[in-house]
Amino acid sequence: MTEMVYGTVPVRDVEPVLPKWWRTVDKWTLSCILMLFGMGILLGLAASPPLAERNGLVPFYYVQRQAFFGGVAMMVMFLTSMLSPLMVRRLAVLGFLGAFVALALLPVLGTDFGKGAVRWYSLGFASVQPSEFLKPAFVIAAAWLMAAGQELGGPPGRMYSFVLMVVIVLMLAMQPDFGQASLVLFGWGVMWFVGGAPMILLLGLAGLVVLGGMFAYNASEHFARRIDGFLSVDVDPTTQLGYATNAIREGGFFGVGVGEGTVKWSLPDAHTDFIIAVAAEEYGLMMVLAIIALYATIVVRSIIRLMRERDPFIRYAGTGLAAMFGVQAMINMGVAVRLLPAKGMTLPFVSYGGSSLIAGGIAVGMLLAFTRSRPQGEIDDIFRSRGGR
Amino acid sequence: MMRTPLRPLARILEARQKGENPDVIERENRHLRHEQMRDKSRMRAEGRLLVLGVMFFCAFGVIGARMGTIAASEPAEPRATATGASIVASRADIVDRRGRVLATNMDTHSLYAHPQQMIEPERTAKELARIFPDMDEADMARRFADPKKKFMWVRKKLSPEQMQEVHDIGEPGLLFGPREMRLYPNGAIASHILGGAGFGREGVHSAEVIGTAGIEKFYDESLRDPAREGAPLELALDLTVQAAAEEVLFAGMKLMNAKGAASVLMDVQTGEIVSIVSLPDFDPNDRPSPLTKGDASDSPLFNRAIQGVYELGSTFKIFTAAQAMELGLVNPNTIIDTRPPFKVGGHKIGEFANHNYGEISVAEIIIKSSNRGTGKMALAIGKARQQDFLKRLGMFEPTPAEIVEASGGKPLLPKRWTDLSAVTISYGHGISTSPLHLAAGYAAIANGGIAVKPTLLKRSGPQDGARVMSESVAAASRLMLRKVVTEGTASFGEVPGYHVGGKTGTADKPKEKGGGYYKDKVIATFATIFPAHDPKYVLVVTLDEPVETSGTKPRRTAGWTAVPVAAEMIGRIAPLLGLRPEFITGQLEGVVRISQ
Numbered sequence: 011m012t013e014m015v016y017g018t019v020p021v022r023d024v025e026p027v028l029p030k031w032w033r034t035v036d037k038w039t040l041s042c043i044l045m046l047f048g049m050g051i052l053l054g055l056a057a058s059p060p061l062a063e064r065n066g067l068v069p070f071y072y073v074q075r076q077a078f079f080g081g082v083a084m085m086v087m088f089l090t091s092m093l094s095p096l097m098v099r100r101l102a103v104l105g106f107l108g109a110f111v112a113l114a115l116l117p118v119l120g121t122d123f124g125k126g127a128v129r130w131y132s133l134g135f136a137s138v139q140p141s142e143f144l145k146p147a148f149v150i151a152a153a154w155l156m157a158a159g160q161e162l163g164g165p166p167g168r169m170y171s172f173v174l175m176v177v178i179v180l181m182l183a184m185q186p187d188f189g190q191a192s193l194v195l196f197g198w199g200v201m202w203f204v205g206g207a208p209m210i211l212l213l214g215l216a217g218l219v220v221l222g223g224m225f226a227y228n229a230s231e232h233f234a235r236r237i238d239g240f241l242s243v244d245v246d247p248t249t250q251l252g253y254a255t256n257a258i259r260e261g262g263f264f265g266v267g268v269g270e271g272t273v274k275w276s277l278p279d280a281h282t283d284f285i286i287a288v289a290a291e292e293y294g295l296m297m298v299l300a301i302i303a304l305y306a307t308i309v310v311r312s313i314i315r316l317m318r319e320r321d322p323f324i325r326y327a328g329t330g331l332a333a334m335f336g337v338q339a340m341i342n343m344g345v346a347v348r349l350l351p352a353k354g355m356t357l358p359f360v361s362y363g364g365s366s367l368i369a370g371g372i373a374v375g376m377l378l379a380f381t382r383s384r385p386q387g388e389i390d391d392i393f394r395s396r397g398g399r
Numbered sequence: 400m401m402r403t404p405l406r407p408l409a410r411i412l413e414a415r416q417k418g419e420n421p422d423v424i425e426r427e428n429r430h431l432r433h434e435q436m437r438d439k440s441r442m443r444a445e446g447r448l449l450v451l452g453v454m455f456f457c458a459f460g461v462i463g464a465r466m467g468t469i470a471a472s473e474p475a476e477p478r479a480t481a482t483g484a485s486i487v488a489s490r491a492d493i494v495d496r497r498g499r500v501l502a503t504n505m506d507t508h509s510l511y512a513h514p515q516q517m518i519e520p521e522r523t524a525k526e527l528a529r530i531f532p533d534m535d536e537a538d539m540a541r542r543f544a545d546p547k548k549k550f551m552w553v554r555k556k557l558s559p560e561q562m563q564e565v566h567d568i569g570e571p572g573l574l575f576g577p578r579e580m581r582l583y584p585n586g587a588i589a590s591h592i593l594g595g596a597g598f599g600r601e602g603v604h605s606a607e608v609i610g611t612a613g614i615e616k617f618y619d620e621s622l623r624d625p626a627r628e629g630a631p632l633e634l635a636l637d638l639t640v641q642a643a644a645e646e647v648l649f650a651g652m653k654l655m656n657a658k659g660a661a662s663v664l665m666d667v668q669t670g671e672i673v674s675i676v677s678l679p680d681f682d683p684n685d686r687p688s689p690l691t692k693g694d695a696s697d698s699p700l701f702n703r704a705i706q707g708v709y710e711l712g713s714t715f716k717i718f719t720a721a722q723a724m725e726l727g728l729v730n731p732n733t734i735i736d737t738r739p740p741f742k743v744g745g746h747k748i749g750e751f752a753n754h755n756y757g758e759i760s761v762a763e764i765i766i767k768s769s770n771r772g773t774g775k776m777a778l779a780i781g782k783a784r785q786q787d788f789l790k791r792l793g794m795f796e797p798t799p800a801e802i803v804e805a806s807g808g809k810p811l812l813p814k815r816w817t818d819l820s821a822v823t824i825s826y827g828h829g830i831s832t833s834p835l836h837l838a839a840g841y842a843a844i845a846n847g848g849i850a851v852k853p854t855l856l857k858r859s860g861p862q863d864g865a866r867v868m869s870e871s872v873a874a875a876s877r878l879m880l881r882k883v884v885t886e887g888t889a890s891f892g893e894v895p896g897y898h899v900g901g902k903t904g905t906a907d908k909p910k911e912k913g914g915g916y917y918k919d920k921v922i923a924t925f926a927t928i929f930p931a932h933d934p935k936y937v938l939v940v941t942l943d944e945p946v947e948t949s950g951t952k953p954r955r956t957a958g959w960t961a962v963p964v965a966a967e968m969i970g971r972i973a974p975l976l977g978l979r980p981e982f983i984t985g986q987l988e989g990v991v992r993i994s995q
Contacts, residue, residue, distance in 0.1 A: 160440065162433060200451065204444050258469045297469040300462050306459035315451040317445045322437065325444055329451070336455050340462060347465040394438075 033093050034382040042304045043374050047080055049301060050360040053056060057274045057288040058282040058362055072281060072362055079364040083371030090375025095324050098153055098379050106147035107217060112140035113181055127185045133181050141182055141190045142369035146331060149197050153327035156205050160322055188226060188233060189355045193334055200333040201326045237351050253277050254287035254346045265294030281362040283354050286346045309336035315381040328380035330371055405429055434461040490608050491622045492631040495638040496857050498976040502593055505582040508562055508575040510553040514543045517572030526568045530561055540824045556580050581608050583683045589641050591677045591702040592802060592855060613802045614855060633857040633959030635671035643971045644674040651964030652678050659943035661703035663838040666936050668861040670851035677703040705800050706807045708831040712904030714926045715827030718774045718840060720765055721876045722788045723776040725868045731875050738772040744819040748774050765879040766887035770826045777825030782816050791850055791867045792840040794832055801855045808833040827904055838939045841926050845934035848873040881931035888923060894969045896980020903957035921945050923957035925965040935978060940965040
């Protein structure tokens with residue numbers, strides 16, 4: 011009767027956004043990311059007061075900033091993860107164009123903050139590193155091009171994305187920022203691999219990477235010194251690596267205790283590149299293994315979910331994002347344990363740094379958006395496995 | 400696998416016959432093919448993603464395992480101390496050539512106050528003024544009572560007795576900070592070389608000890624370098640010899656009524672400075688402040704032996720004679736006419752007390768110290784060659800002695816090197832050098848013709864410097880120097896058994912404001928080598944404004960002032976240096992050096 015009088019309640023033919031998001035998002039990955047961010051704050055409390063003291067600031071200045079940027083990053087991550095893959099692609103491609111232009115204009119408008127490489131834009135209260143934002147955006151753009159290239163009668167997307175990748179790597183190498191350049195190269199390589207790269211070409215690329223590394227070794231003294239430091243058997247205890255190794259040793263299994271660590275006073279990059287050493291010293295191996303487990307969970311779980319993905323674009327983009335995220339964490343920790351030569355790379359979500367936090371938030375937001383559960387034609391799979399068709 | 404064409408002709412024709420749109424067929428086929436391709440690529444991707452996932456998992460596993468092995472290993476290497484936050488407060492000792500301590504560190508305490516914690520500021524001020532009589536009680540009481548003062552230094556260093564007395568005051572607002580202070584246990588001995596040390600950056604818990612002068616400042620960085628691990632700095636000085644030399648020189652200075660004195664004792668082969676004295680001196684434990692007015696060179700801080708440059712007079716004559724012989728212009732027996740007049744550039748060259756030595760040999764020119772004789776040799780040598788020779792002996796640059804003050808001892812040379820300059824410089828006027836320069840020059844004659852650079856550091860072997868004269872010229876020059884003592888102006892210089900050779904020099908002091916020389920102020924110098932037939936050491940003794948008054952007239956020449964002091968010094972220090980007296984019989988001319 012009521013309906014006859016007042017008309018029927020309009021039935022929405024789409025599911026409400028939040029319940030749908032909660033139902034489909036990968037809750038494991040999400041919780042791991044939140045825990046990582048929490049650890050970042052916890053370690054920031056330990057690692058950043060020496061820096062604040064050196065710069066004459068209140069002890070927890072950097073922790074406050076980290077918490078602020080972290081909050082922004084979390085917000086960005088949640089919003090991004092609620093977008094549909096199509097929307098993510100559109101925004102990311104626009105973002106890619108913006109970041110690309112920003113990167114290209116760095117030599118003109120950027121500052122080097124006295125660190126020898128022009129990587130930043132100074133905004134007064136904070137600085138922005140465009141390459142941090144370019145990395146995830148590039149992955150999306152390249153995945154889009156690659157996926158389009160697989161359509162019948164599509165453009166030669168792989169070639170386009172390859173050219174794009176080469177241009178960006180060259181631009182980054184000129185800064186010089188070999189760390190970001192190698193990440194971009196690696197991200198593209200993984201997408202290409204998953205997109206069905208011929209094995210011969212893959213081997214050729216591996217050879218090229220080796221050659222490029224040798225060229226960089228000869229061309230850049232900075233780079234060469236780090237490699238030499240890595241190849242020498244003895245750790246000079248006064249280098250960053252020596253301090254880091256010692257810190258891990260001092261920490262042992264359960265750490266020397268909160269606030270008792272000493273390495274943060276001697277390492278200039280304790281709050282960024284070597285934060286894992288601070289973690290190892292104060293909280294011990296347990297903490298480090300927990301952090302590694304979190305990263306591994308995020309990466310491996312995302313990859314497993316992407317295995318079932320039907321849409322090539324989503325598959326490539328998700329793989330690229332997950333691989334880049336995982337490799338960055340791996341390189342950072344690998345340096346601290348001397349498995350890899352010293353290379354300044356932040357630990358995603360844990361290291362201090364506004365740009366890297368927010369860009370990381372965007373990246374994992376997109377990854378979450380791509381790994382949400384979607385109908386994947388399971389019925390077809392069942393038919394096929396029963397020998398149909 | 401056969402691929403169906405997108406527009407199979409049979410179906411198209413059939414559809415056309417039925418009047419259907421053939422594009423539908425193409426679209427359907429296109430869709431099927433797309434599905435097929437997608438499934439294929441998905442299957443492939445599935446496998447590759449699995450590989451990727453496993454790789455990532457393994458990589459993270461390897462990092463975790465590696466972390467585990469490092470964490471399980473023992474911290475093996477010693478940790479390098481963190482820099483920056485703490486002040487490194489260890490400074491290496493300085494020792495003499497036999498390892499005896501010249502400078503070391505002592506633990507002590509500084510005293511500071513926290514006035515807001517004080518219970519009885521007035522009594523504290525009174526007690527402190529009793530313990531430290533140089534401190535003003537009223538001033539301290541006023542500062543202790545000032546509520547704005549949170550912290551103040553009271554004393555930089557305390558003796559243990561003073562510390563105990565401050566303890567006994569029982570005031571909780573008085574606090575002690577650990578300090579390391581520099582201690583020179585030998586007091587004034589070698590004070591000019593050691594210099595002194597003071598506090599640099601200071602904190603409550605420690606203070607940096609930094610060198611303020613002398614070798615402490617010259618080697619400041621190196622002495623403070625933790626990598627040195629406390630290895631002492633070994634000097635060439637011999638503490639015993641240094642003490643004896645200071646004692647003799649001080650007595651000589653008093654006896655000869657001189658206002659200052661300097662002596663340099665140097666090993667002729669190695670260039671090691673075994674003893675170097677400058678009087679008056681000071682106690683480096685309580686370094687006086689520099690003079691604010693008057694002549695800085697009269698300050699006890701002034702190092703006459705290295706910093707001071709003086710016209711050293713006739714001692715330079717032997718260089719002229721040696722060079723003339725080296726160039727083959729003369730030999731020791733060449734006769735030169737030293738009768739007046741001898742004018743150069745319009746100036747008459749005179750002799751001491753207007754003597755006229757007549758026509759005499761080169762050897763006699765040195766023995767009798769004839770200005771005109773050396774002047775004529777200098778003209779024969781020429782200006783350019785004379786400059787070159789003196790330059791090679793090191794007379795043009797400050798000495799390389801390892802104290803910061805050495806760079807101040809830059810020789811004064813004529814602005815234009817005229818013939819007149821050449822002549823006056825041949826007998827040591829118109830060129831001002833430090834006694835150490837002179838000692839280095841004499842060392843070259845003594846060691847057979849090799850230029851040496853004087854050094855304050857202990858060395859293990861002889862220097863391989865450049866040769867400046869031949870072995871035979873050096874030997875002939877030594878014989879002349881020996882004869883100066885046996886028959887010439889330095890007859891008081893004979894020390895039995897030590898065969899002293901040397902040359903006197905008495906130079907009138909130039910007036911400070913320019914315009915000529917004082918008539919009654921001289922620098923008397925005696926430069927000696929001993930033993931003359933096989934010299935081991937060169938000793939230079941310089942007295943500033945000496946006057947010997949035992950005779951009827953005051954005597955100022957080196958022969959009466961510097962020579963007896965040097966002889967007394969050799970008599971004291973030669974046995975300390977391990978030289979045995981030798982008594983050689985026979986003719987002097989027959990004695991040549993037989994061993995290098």
